[in-house]
Amino acid sequence: MPARVLLFTLLFAAPLVARADDLIVLLQQRNCPDCRLVDVDLVHADLRDADLQRAQLQRANLGQARLDGADLSGADLSFTSMQGASLRGTKLHGARLYGTDLRNADLTGAMLDPNALEEAHWSGAKGMQPQAQSHAALHNAGVGAAESDRWKQAENLFGLAISKQTDAAESWVARGIAREKLGKRQLAIQDFIYASNLYAKKGATSHAGQLQTAARSLQDKVNNAQNGNGVGSALLDGLLSTSQALLPLAMKLFMPAISF
Known part of the structure; x- marks a missing residue:
């Protein structure tokens, strides 16, 4: 296989993984826009008011996390577990919520696009705005x-x-x-x-x-x-x-x- 083709395959066919330095920045500063945090374990993490705009959080575990006031605009939360998380006043405009587990989460005051929860799991969640659901x-x-x-x-x-x-x-x-x-x-x-x-x-x-x-x-x-x-x-x-x-x-x- 030519070296150029091999490099392309490694870069684009390999699964996304979290960057360790991104996780350190997030935990130390609570601000990490555009971070790659795929598959990270952030159960019970205190991320209030964190800047996570456009972050890649696919399949991350944010169960019971505190995300009140955080900015997750444009973030990819596909198949992310946010079960029981506190998302009071969280900005979620443009966030991808495909398969996202929001069961028993607190969405009071969360800012969501119309019908944003169409493909998410939200049984038992509270504080949801009707416009976020079809x-x-x-x-x-x-x-x-x-x-x-x-x-x-x-x-x-x-x-x-x-x-x-x-x-x-x-x-x-x-x-x-x-x-x-x-x-x-x-x-x-x-x-x-x-x-x-x-x-x-x-x-x-x-x-x-x-x-x-x-x-x-x-x-x-x-x-x-x-x-x-x-x-x-x-x-x-x-x-x-x-x-x-x-x-x-x-x-x-x-x-x-x-x-x-």
């Missing part, structure tokens, strides 16, 4: 919570999905089911009726009718319970069957929007 991501996360019987979380996620796309009938149905599971039956009825109207406007008369029937059935069951008719297990069975019948409408997964 309707699809929020609805799909709600479906995941519902499938795990985490109905309160599902209600919140479907509510956020609705705030992103108010005409998405599936999200209204899904939130109605979550509310029914939580015993918020009047609110569930309202969601079912609203979803029915949305389907009717789209010409989906079958879905609209199904939801109107479900709303009436649920209202009848609520009235029976309030009147003390002693329906007992029959009432419970009826409530469960209402949710089961609507699940195919609600648990639809959406493909994330692709931007170029």
Whole structure:
């Protein structure tokens, strides 16, 4: 193999690795823009207000790290673990968050691009701004919570999905089911009726009718319970069957929007 070709292969085909001097600079000064920190272990590191603009942090472990006020604009955080990290007020504009683990992280006040968390893992994260997540991501996360019987979380996620796309009938149905599971039956009825109207406007008369029937059935069951008719297990069975019948409408997964 010619020497020039061999050199090109070594430079460009070899995997990226962290530079030791970059890590030393970061730990001593907390400022290291454009640093190469691939695969570094920074668990529990205190990097508050650090300048890490455009840093290469692919696959780094920043679990439980303190990154409040840090500048990670344009940084590559692909497959980086930031599980449980504190990112309060962190600048993340232009950061690549493909496969990034942000579960249970604190994102309060974090500055993110619209839909920035589309390809990240953020279950249990707090302080997230709705604009950082698409309707699809929020609805799909709600479906995941519902499938795990985490109905309160599902209600919140479907509510956020609705705030992103108010005409998405599936999200209204899904939130109605979550509310029914939580015993918020009047609110569930309202969601079912609203979803029915949305389907009717789209010409989906079958879905609209199904939801109107479900709303009436649920209202009848609520009235029976309030009147003390002693329906007992029959009432419970009826409530469960209402949710089961609507699940195919609600648990639809959406493909994330692709931007170029």
